[in-house]
Amino acid sequence: MDLKRSCREVTRLVLESEDRELTATERLALEMHWRICDTCRKFREQAQLMHGAMARWRRYRNDEDSR
């Protein structure tokens, strides 16, 4: 299977990894893409920040006395 993915496909995979287990080939395709694409690395960082934000938000909402 061709490992080449467009930025659009890479973005979809990054986001889908929040909701399903990616296959090994998909993970490999991501790694290959990130090595050559600054832009998608930046998107990955944004996705990681959002992931962390959701975890902390859940804590605020569920437990901490907010606002």
Next chain:
Amino acid sequence: MIEIARQVETLRPQLLRYARSQLRNDAWAEDAVSEAMLAALEKPQSFAGQSQLKTWLVGILKHKVIDQLRRHSRECTILSDDDETDIDELLFKADGHWREAPQEWGSPEQTLNQRQFFEVLEQCMEHLPATQGRVFMMREWLELGTDEICKELSITSTNLWVLLHRARLRLRDCLQQGWFTGRPVT
């Protein structure tokens, strides 16, 4: 008993906001919150302070919200896409390249330590189109598994991934505008 009634009432606006963000319907949200508040008042045990009460109430509220989703499942499953704009189309050119490169968001630590960031995040979630918002909150707030969400809403996992994908892209876009470039959320 008077004390707990007062405390529950103080928390009501917050609980309503939470329920609304999930259910996207004021009447259902109000019912879910009322059921949770009734449960608190019926509880003989007292709570050590407001924050313990809140934790308990939010836990109950999640169950009541799921009950409401079930009760109204038929009305919720209108998946005739509530999102006219194809966010993918806005972000990517036909050849799959970014139209506008994602920007540097800086240190996550610094962002996540600011309480105001979470206010913007909540506003962005509340601005998601209804169906996307519901599935996103089912996943991120109610923490339901994808299989469970598909079952509750009678949709395929492919449908669900598309909805979640769009919700997450929109959220990112909203955070970019509402926080990282500092324009108000519209």
